[in-house]
Each structure stands twice: as structure tokens, then as C-alpha cells.
Amino acid sequence: MPRFAANLTMMFGEWSFLDRFAEAAEAGFTAVEFLFPYEHQPAEIADRLERNGLEQALFNLPPGDWAAGERGLAALPERAAEFRDSVARALDYALATKARRLHVMAGLAPSGSAEAGAAYREALRHACAAAAPHGIDILIEPLNKRDMPGYFLDDFGMAADIIAELGLPNLKLQFDIYHRQILHGDVTRGLEALLPITGHIQIASVPLRQEPGTGELDDARLFATLDELDYAGFVGCEYRPRAGTLEGLAWFVRAPRR
Numbered sequence: 137m138p139r140f141a142a143n144l145t146m147m148f149g150e151w152s153f154l155d156r157f158a159e160a161a162e163a164g165f166t167a168v169e170f171l172f173p174y175e176h177q178p179a180e181i182a183d184r185l186e187r188n189g190l191e192q193a194l195f196n197l198p199p200g201d202w203a204a205g206e207r208g209l210a211a212l213p214e215r216a217a218e219f220r221d222s223v224a225r226a227l228d229y230a231l232a233t234k235a236r237r238l239h240v241m242a243g244l245a246p247s248g249s250a251e252a253g254a255a256y257r258e259a260l261r262h263a264c265a266a267a268a269p270h271g272i273d274i275l276i277e278p279l280n281k282r283d284m285p286g287y288f289l290d291d292f293g294m295a296a297d298i299i300a301e302l303g304l305p306n307l308k309l310q311f312d313i314y315h316r317q318i319l320h321g322d323v324t325r326g327l328e329a330l331l332p333i334t335g336h337i338q339i340a341s342v343p344l345r346q347e348p349g350t351g352e353l354d355d356a357r358l359f360a361t362l363d364e365l366d367y368a369g370f371v372g373c374e375y376r377p378r379a380g381t382l383e384g385l386a387w388f389v390r391a392p393r394r
């Protein structure tokens with residue numbers, strides 16, 4: 137059974153963000169992920185992780201002005217300087233929390249734009265060069281346009297091609313099964329083909345983005361497939377609980393604490 141990371145942005149919303157760490161540990165998780173830690177100091181996050189025996193699986197670089205609708209900076213040529221600052225800021229948090237994976241969001245730009253594509257590649261080269269000395273991987277995640285209209289990276293093949301083209305050892309795919317099913321389907325064959333370049337996996341039911349086992353996919357079968365493929369990374373539980381977080385954990389098989 138894979139090692140699950142509670143997504144503290146989507147789960148445990150019944151509690152304040154900093155209190156979610158203890159609740160996730162109490163519920164049996166040994167790792168967490170979230171979108172953005174930046175409302176809190178790195179030491180605050182590190183303290184919650186330490187106090188609750190949790191590993192930080194992943195978080196995102198600053199996305200620009202999220203409230204204003206921005207969804208990342210990497211593919212926006214005019215924001216290159218701000219992107220580089222966001223890399224430095226995310227690395228501060230990653231070093232404090234011992235996170236080994238950072239998700240770089242591309243932003244809203246035409247997927248076929250050569251200018252956006254060039255900026256995106258340059259941004260990834262910069263982020264990977266900055267992260268590599270710390271043993272940190274940079275991840276890119278294709279997102280479906282129903283959830284994120286206008287998002288630059290909306291295709292798993294495009295992501296795999298960019299990873300191959302850049303050939304950076306710490307540039308990897310964030311394989312979100314929810315987006316994969318919506319974008320392409322063919323999840324099992326996709327996992328088989330892309331696992332060698334995959335640095336992190338996430339799960340949620342399709343189409344409602346709720347608990348595993350409540351949608352159109354046989355999520356338990358997919359977890360068994362990950363075991364058969366010897367996937368040793370995390371599976372981020374990036375779903376919106378249908379009712380209460382704790383009430384919705386019947387699917388969750390607790391991994392032994394390491």
C-alpha cells in the first residue's frame with residue numbers, strides 16, 4: 137500500500153491550518169502536503185512537522201496573486217524576476233521543513249505559445265539548478281482546463297516531452313491521477329509509462345474530487361498497481377472530503393510509522 141500524504145489545503149478544513157498537522161497525525165498520516173505555506177513562518181511549519189512526527193512530502197512555489205486568479209509564474213516571460221525570487225523563498229521553506237519536492241506552477245498562458253514555452257523552460261532550468269544542491273526535485277503537473285481554465289501545462293505528453301528535452305536529473309512529473317483521468321484517461325498505462333519520470337502522485341475521485349473509492353475509477357486497484365510497479369514515493373490525498381474529513385477516512389489504510 138502506498139504511503140499517503142494528507143493534503144492540508146484540501147483536508148482537515150474543520151481546523152485552522154496550523155492545527156491540521158496534529159489532526160492529520162492523530163488520524164494516522166505520517167506525511168503531509170499542501171499548496172502554499174507562505175502565510176506562516178518556515179519555523180512554525182517545521183515545528184508542527186517535528187511535534188507531530190510528520191514528513192513534508194511536497195508544496196508549491198508561490199503562485200503569484202492567487203486571489204486575483206494567478207496560477208503560477210513560470211511560463212510568464214514578464215514575471216521572470218519574480219519567479220526567481222519565488223524559487224529562493226520556496227527553498228527557504230523546503231530547507232526548514234526538509235521537503236524534497238517542490239511543485240512549480242506554470243501560470244495562465246496559451247499552451248502553444250512559443251514565448252511562454254521558452255520562458256517556462258528557462259524558469260525550470262533556473263529552479264532545478266537552485267534546488268539540485270539541496271537534493272530537492274522540481275515537479276511539473278499537468279492540470280485539466282475544467283479546473284484551471286487557461287493553464288499553460290494541460291497535457292501529460294507535453295510534460296513528458298519537456299522533461300525529456302531539458303534532461304535535468306531533478307525535474308520530474310507530478311502525476312495527479314485526478315487530472316490524468318480527466319485529460320487522457322488510460323490511467324494504468326499512463327502510470328506504467330510515466331512512473332520512471334514521476335516524482336510525486338496525487339489522488340482524488342473523478343469527477344467530484346472527493347475521497348478515493350467514491351468516483352469512476354477503481355482507486356484501490358490503482359494503489360495495488362502502484363505497489364506492483366514498486367512505486368516508493370508518496371500519494372498526496374488532494375481531495376475535498378464529501379462530509380467531514382475524519383468521517384471520510386474509511387478508505388485510508390495507515391502505513392506503519394518509519
Ligand SMILES: O=C(O)[C@@H](O)C(=O)CO
Nearest residue numbers: 196239277279312338374
Ligand atoms: O492538482 C492541483 O490542483 C494541485 O496539485 C496544484 O498544485 C495546483 O492547484
Ligand SMILES: [Mg+2]
Nearest residue numbers: 277312338374
Ligand atoms: Mg494535484
